[in-house]
Amino acid sequence: MYLLMIYFYRFREGMKTLGVLDAIRMHPDAFRPLFFHEPSPLTADVLEQLFEIRLSAEVLPARFNFFFGVLWCISFSEQEGPLQLLVFATGANAIPPLGFSPQPSVDFLHELPLRQGRHLPTANTCINCLRLPVLKKFEDFKETMEFALKNTQGFGQD
Structure with a gap:
């Protein structure tokens, strides 16, 4: 001291x-x-630059664009949407001044057939990884994202 x-x-x-x-x-x-x-302020643009998208041969460009479509939808529909996504994927309610380590990433789940409950997005906040299901329709993807974000406890944060 x-x-x-x-x-x-x-x-x-x-x-x-x-x-x-x-x-x-x-x-x-x-x-x-x-x-x-x-x-x-968190916006869809900020989150788009923040997340590293890990593509594989199974991800069609249309499905890859689902993620960005949902980003824009939650940005415009709710002011808290981008914050909910950041908390869901990383556990943080703001981007740290020195950035994240490791950098937040997005992986796509290709497990077929979809088992009960496996169609929802998941996250590993220890490695800042968001895992998204590969669905055929944008509406289905958007619905699962909104459900996951609205029904997450967020580490007890308000």
Whole structure:
């Protein structure tokens, strides 16, 4: 604890040397972005850039586009949609300032025939992986995504 106080004192004295400390005190709002991370709003575009899509030979481009279609649908239908997807896939309610490690990814489930309950998306938040079913109709895919997102506890978060 004592060592931390010494480092803080030295930091403060260094900030005084060039008048930076006085400038921070006079204009705290101008310096806030330098010292505090303020996450940008989550949108479909942000999530599209965030997730690495792992394609395989079994995924047809139309089905691959289902994921992006659902992203856009949940973005416009509910303001919390992108946040629900991020929490579902990673367990985080914001993108960390230094990003995720590992990078969030999307895998497609190709198990046929579909067993009871296996048509729902799943997630492994330890490795930030979202696993999506491969369904024939966009409406079915969208319905399963919405069901999964709305019926997830989200680690006790409100």
